[in-house]
Amino acid sequence: MDAATFRVLGHRLVDQLADFLESVPRRPVTHNESPSAIRDALDLGGPLPESGMDAGRLLERTAQLLFDHSLLNGHPRFFGYVTAPPAPIGILGDFLAAAVNPNVGAWTLAPAATEIESQTVRWIAELIGYPVDCGGLLVSGGNMANFVCFLAARAAKAGWDVRDCGVAGGSGRPLRVYGSAETHTWIQKAADLGGLxxxxxxxIPTDARLRMDVALLR
Structure with a gap:
């Protein structure tokens, strides 16, 4: 795709997105469609296409399908789950990041993006009263953030080098995890993937106000 075509399609898509965001309050939160209805709308019953579709037509059709067959978590009457509404500046930020497609796995791979990430971590630390010389990284969401912390706790409390010897490489005593009975399912995922x-x-049971019973924990 040349620059001129990209510019035309990009402007057209931004116009579609702006119209969509403006229309969200007038749309239903969800159409409550069945899985089969969604598959029919997306025309998913056919084989792998042998040839592609014109990029402009593909973008326009895909955008309309997403607008018409998605649950709108940016709707003023959406009260389910913890998913945040899409912020227009965030949409543009994702657009910009996708254009550079940085790999922040190493500083040399993404110098600017890595420094932006580090500064963001320092600002978050300052916001919550944590030492600003701490380390940290941005992850994809709450599950992965908890999983990273789970692995850090495993390394800190195992008493041996888990990374080198594995979870069974210590004294023979299995590692245990203690959590409230109300803990989100991330903990099962972390215990599974973390090898425990x-x-x-x-x-640990909770009281009538769903607080962990600390006496039982002790």
Whole structure:
């Protein structure tokens, strides 16, 4: 795709997005369609196409399908889940990041993006009263953030080098995890992927206000 075509399609898509964002309050939160209805609308019953579609037509059709068959978490009457509404500046930020497509796995791969990430971590630390000389990184969401912390706790409390010897490489005593009975399902995922197994979790009951019973924990 040459620059001129990209410019035309990009402007057209931004116009579609702006119209969509403006129309969200007038749309239903969801059409409550069945999976089969969604598949029919997306025309997913056919085989792998042998040839592609014109980029302009593809973008326009895909945008309209997403607008018409999605649950709108940016709707003023959407009260479910924790998903934030899309912020226009965030949409443009994603657009910009996708254009550069930085890989922040190493500083040399993405110098500017890595420094932006580091500064963001320092600002967050300052906001919550944490030492600004701390380390940190941005992850994809809450599940992954908890998973990273789970691995850090495993390394800190195991008493041996888990990375080198594995979870069974210590004294023979299995590692245990203690959590409130109300803990989100991220903990089962972390125990599974972290090699401890879900039977390592010790669920601590809660009181009538869903607070962990600390006496039982002790």
């Amino acid at each position: 197994g879900t039977t390592s979790i010790r669920w």
